[in-house]
Amino acid sequence: MPFMIDISGMKELQEKINKLKEKSQNAAAMALYEGARIVADEVGRSVQGITTEPFHYAKSGEKRKPSPEEKAAIVGSPHGVARFRKKLERIDTSVGWNHAGYVDVNWNHMNSKARTNYKAVNFKGSSHTASSTLKWIREQGGSEKYGLSQDIGRHAQNQKPVGAIANAINSGTSFMEKQPFMRKAFNRSKNEAVEKIEQELEKRIEEMIQD
Amino acid sequence: MPEEYTSLVSALKALTQGTAPDPVITLPMAENEWNTRPDADSYGIVALDFEADALYGDNLKQITAYEGSVDLFSRSKDGAGWVELIVATLTEYCEGAWSLNSHQYERENNIFHWEWVFQVEG
16 A cells, blocks of 8 residues: 655755755854964964074084074064865864965065055064064163164064075075974974864864854 | 085984084085085075974884975075985985975075975984
């Protein structure tokens, strides 16, 4: 004997499933951000460990350490989590310096940024332009007081790209001693970051299901 | 430079076994041998950069993994043959635990720079 089954709410279920896809991408992005933030914070701490010496040109066959001004340029520049990129079903981001094109360093020149609205955070922790940071360093007694080399602010004046300086210190060059502060920071923070992403994902998926 | 550091493998061994007095070893390279000419057009730097990971057991650190890097600087676009040699050595000595981290060109000095990152058990 033939029989029929009525199922109600299929349309609503279908709509809910469709929304889940959209929501899951947002949840993944939010979780990724939480993890990336941990990495970015660690990079900020790692930068403080860069060792310096007064600026001098490296002799042939020798390498020099970064100057205090070069370190100051990195410390004083904003860094953080990049805009998220969506590639097919994948979402990814980078951590690093704004003017560096983030970790995968490109060679954007800070000059163009400086003419527009370049902001740097000086030693006092407040937001200033690159030139006002330089002015503040000079007002505080400049190079002699802080044991910095005489060409203080050289990088602010010449508008060297922060990304290039960071990259030269991190990877080393034929004239610059290598101090892989980025890799150290990634290594130190990766477990915590992955754990945080997992936690956030679990939390957000649970919220989505209950919604 | 001690004689035993004239090859990449012996430098890596000295670093991981803690017999190297300095955690950074520079290996000038030219022609067919390492360390033949201080003003070589190609030279390499092998360094253990930091402790990457550790495995603890019985309240003791049982295994330590170190992350290091090999930097090759060369005026030759193809690394004068050192690229293949370094890759082969890393594959043999570090098994799969290495990668090419960056490949750059210094326009001012006309030097190509390769940077490999590896992990080894210390």
